[in-house]
Amino acid sequence: MAADADDSHYFVREIEKNDGCVLKVKQCYLGDVGCVVWDAAIVLAKYLETKQFHDPSSGVNVWADRRVVELGAGTGAVGLMAASLGAQVIVTDLEDLQTLLRVNIQENQALLSSGSVTAKVLQWGEDVSEFMPPPHYILMADCIYYEQSIIPLVESLKLLSGPDTCIICCYEQRTEGVNPKVERQFFKLLQQDFSCEEIPSEKQDPEFSCPDIHILHIRRKV
Numbered sequence: 001m002a003a004d005a006d007d008s009h010y011f012v013r014e015i016e017k018n019d020g021c022v023l024k025v026k027q028c029y030l031g032d033v034g035c036v037v038w039d040a041a042i043v044l045a046k047y048l049e050t051k052q053f054h055d056p057s058s059g060v061n062v063w064a065d066r067r068v069v070e071l072g073a074g075t076g077a078v079g080l081m082a083a084s085l086g087a088q089v090i091v092t093d094l095e096d097l098q099t100l101l102r103v104n105i106q107e108n109q110a111l112l113s114s115g116s117v118t119a120k121v122l123q124w125g126e127d128v129s130e131f132m133p134p135p136h137y138i139l140m141a142d143c144i145y146y147e148q149s150i151i152p153l154v155e156s157l158k159l160l161s162g163p164d165t166c167i168i169c170c171y172e173q174r175t176e177g178v179n180p181k182v183e184r185q186f187f188k189l190l191q192q193d194f195s196c197e198e199i200p201s202e203k204q205d206p207e208f209s210c211p212d213i214h215i216l217h218i219r220r221k222v
Contacts, residue, residue, distance in 0.1 A: 013037040041141040044170035045081035046205035063087040067135040072143040076104045083115035092122035125152025134162030141170045167218035
């Protein structure tokens with residue numbers, strides 16, 4: 001179902017940033033998988049704050065003024081984190097998630113002084129001309145889920161990414177049902193055009209990491 005602005009439909013997940021500020025991400029009591037903040041989204045959001053990307057004490061901020069597109073954004077938690085660190089972010093998902101995305105953008109405006117977030121519809125596999133030129137980063141958390149979405153998802157990655165684009169993919173490895181098959185299909189298809197580097201746990205947030213949740217840096221093959 002589509003979210004609307006009635007607060008009775010929502011419950012809030014708080015994500016504390018390293019600077020002590022708190023992102024408040026509304027989730028829907030009712031709805032599809034995009035209506036809640038999954039653990040992989042938290043792990044990825046906190047990874048964006050690790051010192052390799054953002055270290056105020058040494059003046060490092062990879063995210064400042066970087067163009068970022070989040071795929072399958074759902075609640076927008078990951079994109080909101082990137083924007084709060086200074087990135088210019090477009091969070092994308094299907095039409096029925098747009099209200100929830102806009103609600104969460106509005107809810108966190110006070111933390112977005114140095115960055116920005118816009119919500120747009122993107123159906124995987126379809127035209128991406130309005131997202132060009134290719135962004136510096138593409139973010140995706142727990143998008144490897146539905147078998148029928150694998151081909152269009154990889155197609156979107158090919159259409160959106162340029163030679164300098166870094167795709168940061170975070171997913172929870174699931175062992176039940178069709179999930180292992182879906183993961184295998186995704187990576188087999190992906191590796192025809194992209195190379196993948198898994199990020200070791202010591203480079204992730206020390207508190208928000210998990211052996212079952214993987215972070216990959218994905219780039220187009222040269």
